[in-house]
Amino acid sequence: MIRIEPRQNVSHLYAFFVPVLAAVAALGLAAIPLYAAGADISSAYVSMWKGAFGSAFAVSELLTRATPLILTGLAAAVAFKAKLWNIGAEGQLYVGALAAVAIGSGAINAPPAIMIPLVMLSGMLAGGLLMLVPTLMKTKLGADEVVTTLLLNFIILLFVQMMLEGPMKDPMGMGWPQSEPMSPEATLPKLFARMRVHWGLIIALGAALLLYIIMTRSVWGFEMRALGENVSAARHAGIPVTATYIKVGLISGAMAGLAGVSEVAGLKGYLTSDISPGFGYSGIVVAMLAGLSPIGVIVAAVFIAAVFVGADSMSRAMSVSNYIADLVVALSLLCVLISSVFVRYKIRFITPRLPKAAREKEI
Amino acid sequence: MTQQEGERTPLLSLQAITKRFGPLIANSDISLDLYSGEIIALLGENGAGKTTLMNILFGHYVADEGGIWVQSSEGTLEALEPGTPHAALASGIGMVHQHFTLAENLSALDNILLGTEPLLKPRWSRKAARTKLQALMAKSGLEVDLNQQVSKLAVGERQRVEILKALYRDARILVLDEPTAVLTPQESEGLFKTLELLAANGLGIIFISHKMAEVLSASDRVLVLRHGELVADLETSICDRNLLADLMVGHSVDVPTRDAATPGPATLMFRGVSAGTGREALSNVDFSLRSGEILGLAGVSGNGQGTLSKLLSGLEQPTSGAVELHGTPLSRNAAGVIKQGVARIPEDRHHDGIVGAMSVADNLVIEEIRSPAYSRFGMLRFGEIKKRAVEAIQAYDIRCPGPSARARLLSGGNIQKIVLARTLDQEPQVVLAAQPSRGLDVGATAEVHRRLIAARDRGAAVLVISEDLDELLRICDSIAVIHRGQISAPAPTETLDKQRLGLMMAGHPANKELAG
Known part of the structure; x- marks a missing residue:
């Protein structure tokens, strides 16, 4: 007989290794669809590794891909820590990007020292304000933020498409639904010549560090953690519940908005409605893999980015569909969620044993 | 089994139950026999292991060691399958939890039938159920308006519904977890009268308590648990408050004294x-x-x-x-x-x-x-x-x-x-x-x-x-x-x-x- 019992104590070592094992398990399980696609499995893994880490160029691509994932991962991690379930990072990313191109594509002209902070700030503000709506609906009306943030994603995506087809369409864009390009002053510089990795990575790493300090060392972080762990005790102890949710919502939305800024101002140079291949949703996987730790988000984002970049390059080399990357990411989320059960509960196999006295009595 | 107890077959026998939660031993080698017509009080401080023991009995937990034996209809003891409340119910163990498990929006009757009758039966035979319940109510003195919605019943009445539910399922062993926690002293008295009546009808009853007064007045036998161990199994008639308090705590406790107040504004x-x-x-x-x-x-x-x-x-x-x-x-x-x-x-x-x-x-x-x-x-x-x-x-x-x-x-x-x-x-x-x-x-x-x-x-x-x-x-x-x-x-x-x-x-x- 199998029984599941809650664990009394979870050791830190165990809590650290379980997500790592989950990631390994997810990579292992990817062998099944690879086999089904007819690929040679060992060379598939080798080309996946080479695609992600095999050259300076590969690493640059990996870090380029990790940049938005760190930021959306932070968005999810901060919100989830306070049990504010922000599933809307995708939409917040898009409004962040939209605000960046609105400010940075010629509406204002100033030197980079002013333009770049301005563009970042406007994107963060847009993302934060967008997240403020579901946050207030939660605190004032009790509306479930999972539903409201998720649905807002579709509204925002359609809104962005409308803007790109209409008022913000680039007249020089040869009819493509895309925004005007960012001005050179508003563009984030590349980190290295001939590499795509850009200053957005440094900004993302800085944001992770800052959030780590806020979450672990500040009064705000204390209040956010208390709220996430036991909202009714937090309220009873005089912690301003609504104000804290609002802070969490603003910070979370701002991080996702910053991801949008970083993509248009650092990588693409202009906005299209397919600028994010689901970074907002992958950010949830990143945050869960990271155990909601801002520093862990960096590691998890690099892992997920490696899966995407590696699987991309592998699919080209092995001529299998690049959906394999999505599959591995989905598998890692499932593995993490399942493994979290193992962290919190232990599975016991029980063979009913009867004491000697009782057995004698039976006879 | 000692010889003098062997003459009568107990209704229920817990044998050497041990349950550990990590390093904590919640129950250590606990054995008890419950006989027909008997009211046992399980006394102990919070955390002494009373509720754990009853949860093992009812199949919510599985004991690490030891077993549970219940008298079958032929009068012989049979092992109770561990870990399934279903088996516990089927063998005639009824439990009244401290926090009632009633659906507030259903009537008392529906609550009693819920989970008792098969869900897919085309029509519940309410009439037969009602007749059976009327008989049970007459026999036990548990008066409840069966048609009343549970949300409209007072706490004491809800408890009666819980007990009736157990009786309706032909419970022969009734376990009550801190039954008086939500009752007024008068209601508690009524409850214990009912329990006496039920015991006289042949039920075996275990109630969990940490209040010494009610243990002394309402039980035939007291079992005292302390830190997971059974420290005493005594006839209630030879017990008094001080003895039970010492057994429960293991040492004497200074009760704080209060001087007369000098109230201000x-x-x-x-x-x-x-x-x-x-x-x-x-x-x-x-x-x-x-x-x-x-x-x-x-x-x-x-x-x-x-x-x-x-x-x-x-x-x-x-x-x-x-x-x-x-x-x-x-x-x-x-x-x-x-x-x-x-x-x-x-x-x-x-x-x-x-x-x-x-x-x-x-x-x-x-x-x-x-x-x-x-x-x-x-x-x-x-x-x-x-x-x-x-x-x-x-x-x-x-x-x-x-x-x-x-x-x-x-x-x-x-x-x-x-x-x-x-x-x-x-x-x-x-x-x-x-x-x-x-x-x-x-x-x-x-x-x-x-x-x-x-x-x-x-x-x-x-x-x-x-x-x-x-x-x-x-x-x-x-x-x-x-x-x-x-x-x-x-x-x-x-x-x-x-x-x-x-x-x-x-x-x-x-x-x-x-x-x-």
């Missing part, structure tokens, strides 16, 4: 306060709390105590009237109320008192985290927080692995000490203590009482809301009764006793009782 005033909705509503309440006095508020739970606590905690606002502290209106949020000098000891300390996943230190400073003592420029002062925690852990004897241990891992008594330390050390002018000793062992209870009396002696106005009349009579200077959202005028404790309070809790005016 009224500190906290309720002026025509109405608040809350439904059963918990307060309507037009006037009363005052004087400094240097402990006022007890007796009452069956759900008569407005919750609303009163929330009002004083800053979590709810009066719909009319005003609450004033030293003549100024009470703040309308928790942080403001704390600043005004109101210490709140919440009723549900796990739910409202502590953030279990945070450390003992964090929980000790959570109310004052924004004060310059513990944070500067928005950043936490870890050194100061730790210093405070070490100091409080020592002063209040909080048993924990250290300041950074998660509060959840502590026992109820130590969690309560965290709440006491963080609230009372702010030198409050008003102390609200809701069910301050509920679920605590004798030692922790004495500590809580000592601290409340000390706060009074320092000049604080203390309001103790409790369902435990012994507690109120012991520590309060005067006692008022709350019933259906109304609060009676307080009377000096010396003029009151349990019977009179019990009647007042049930809604009888105090003077009527005096005349009768």
